[in-house]
Amino acid sequence: MKIEGCRDKFRTYLASRNLRLTNQRMAIFDAAFAESSHFTAEELLDKARRLDASVSRATIYRTLPLLTESSLLREVDIGKNIKYYLANPGDQPQQAQVICLDCEHIFEISAPFMDWYGVTVATKLGLTPVSQRLQVSAHCDVFRRSGQCPHHTAAGKPA
């Protein structure tokens, strides 16, 4: 789905919940979708402010749940006390993450079997699965030899 379609989806989502279409919310949306890799709330604030200087930190934190609940963004928690977000233009389902401990780069990996696993395991316990997370933390071989992580430039090749 292209960004224009996503923007429509956001508008529809807001309308369906009787939420208002404010300049700040659109600036935050645009800032989020201008970024192709992971970002933090603080980074999003910076970017959104370049589009609309009036955006405040509070509005960022109040808008992020709207974007994640509408599946426009995915929230990625890698166990640090900070959350990362990622535009989700394709409305993709669960993905796994591989986190490079040397440069913090997060690779998104498709992992369709996660859904199957969730259903299998949860059902056994009398539960209905809602979401899954699968993350691999790893060290970079190149970094170990050269002291430099190549991931910043290689970027996350979506599998």
Add this chain to the structure above:
Amino acid sequence: MKIEGCRDKFRTYLASRNLRLTNQRMAIFDAAFAESSHFTAEELLDKARRLDASVSRATIYRTLPLLTESSLLREVDIGKNIKYYLANPGDQPQQAQVICLDCEHIFEISAPFMDWYGVTVATKLGLTPVSQRLQVSAHCDVFRRSGQCPHHTAAGKPA
């Protein structure tokens, strides 16, 4: 491994790093191993203080890394901004978690294939895996019907 063996392991670990065997550290150890399910730093503080009233919050936070680094405790981060800990008497490797969203109960599930997955995926990216996390968040069927979660009493049957 029984608790006595774990206590020895802790003593050995401290000795090997030239760390001192203090009453507070032992009280924290004992409090942690007296609990069979997951606990937070704050809960551990309460329990440890019953064994040694002088234990402070700072010492809890300073001791937890020692216990996790020696594999005596496992740290479980389920994406809330609080960390859970779990005594790991059997020195078990990676496990998956199923989290009941209705009662917050955490089930520990053995998932040996996680290691395989980590190696497979990380290697493809030129990385060497360090750890894996696999978590399923789910709603409780019983809770949906009766408004009560049975997990508190059923406890986590280790798979």
Add this chain to the structure above:
DNA sequence: CTGCCTGCAAACTCTTTGCACGAAT
């Protein structure tokens, strides 16, 4: 006009840290 939205700043939660005293070796 109405009431949802906003920015500001203070509050909050969990965790970490500087300091001077205290205890293990």
Add this chain to the structure above:
DNA sequence: ATTCGTGCAAAGAGTTTGCAGGCAG
């Protein structure tokens, strides 16, 4: 005696919230 370990309280990071004014519908 050394030196590491400790409690205390303050700091820190990230996020949330109360309030009074502002803007969308």
